[in-house]
Amino acid sequence: MIKKIFFQSIFFNFLILKEVFGAESGGMPQLNPEFWISQIFWLTLTFGILYITLSKLILPKISSNLELRKSQIQENIEAADKQRKNSESKLKEFEDIVIKTKIEASNIFKDARESALKNINSKKEILDKQIDEEIKKVEKEIEILKKNAPEKINKIAIETSSEIIKTLIGADVNNSNISAIVDDLSKKNGDKYYGN
Numbered sequence: 001m002i003k004k005i006f007f008q009s010i011f012f013n014f015l016i017l018k019e020v021f022g023a024e025s026g027g028m029p030q031l032n033p034e035f036w037i038s039q040i041f042w043l044t045l046t047f048g049i050l051y052i053t054l055s056k057l058i059l060p061k062i063s064s065n066l067e068l069r070k071s072q073i074q075e076n077i078e079a080a081d082k083q084r085k086n087s088e089s090k091l092k093e094f095e096d097i098v099i100k101t102k103i104e105a106s107n108i109f110k111d112a113r114e115s116a117l118k119n120i121n122s123k124k125e126i127l128d129k130q131i132d133e134e135i136k137k138v139e140k141e142i143e144i145l146k147k148n149a150p151e152k153i154n155k156i157a158i159e160t161s162s163e164i165i166k167t168l169i170g171a172d173v174n175n176s177n178i179s180a181i182v183d184d185l186s187k188k189n190g191d192k193y194y195g196n
Contacts, residue, residue, distance in 0.1 A: 010043070010044075010047070
């Protein structure tokens with residue numbers, strides 16, 4: 001590139017000199033042909049030094065800086081790509097953990113529900129058995145009361161009748177007579193009241 005610039009500058013200088021041939025009589029020394037050789041020498045020397053300075057000192061630094069920047073940009077791109085892949089893998093792991101946790105929570109809830117239902121059913125069965133036992137116990141007690149009821153009723157009837165008669169006539173009455181009357185009445189009405 002520097003060579004191209006160098007040769008282009010020389011070419012343009014020659015074009016300018018060619019245009020100047022007609023103006024040499026104007027009195028300007030740089031347009032006088034006798035000074036052209038020294039001007040070409042100094043022009044070549046100046047551009048040669050400039051070319052060497054640019055090609056050996058300045059351009060290598062610029063080129064190395066460009067290469068350094070290019071390598072840094074490439075490293076940054078690679079690091080960003082690596083971070084993106086790492087982030088994607090972490091996100092996938094997170095999503096897998098969330099899905100796994102949801103499944104585990106669902107299983108735990110299902111197990112807890114089944115356990116609670118089993119517990120409720122077992123307690124219900126126990127409660128039903130206890131209620132059945134209590135019902136049977138109460139039925140037995142009712143049966144016993146039904147069996148003993150006529151005797152107690154007769155006893156209460158005898159005592160009450162005895163008290164009423166004593167109050168009415170003012171004298172004690174023989175309990176055996178009252179007992180016979182109550183027994184006779186209870187035998188007649190017993191089927192109606194006790195279902196015997």
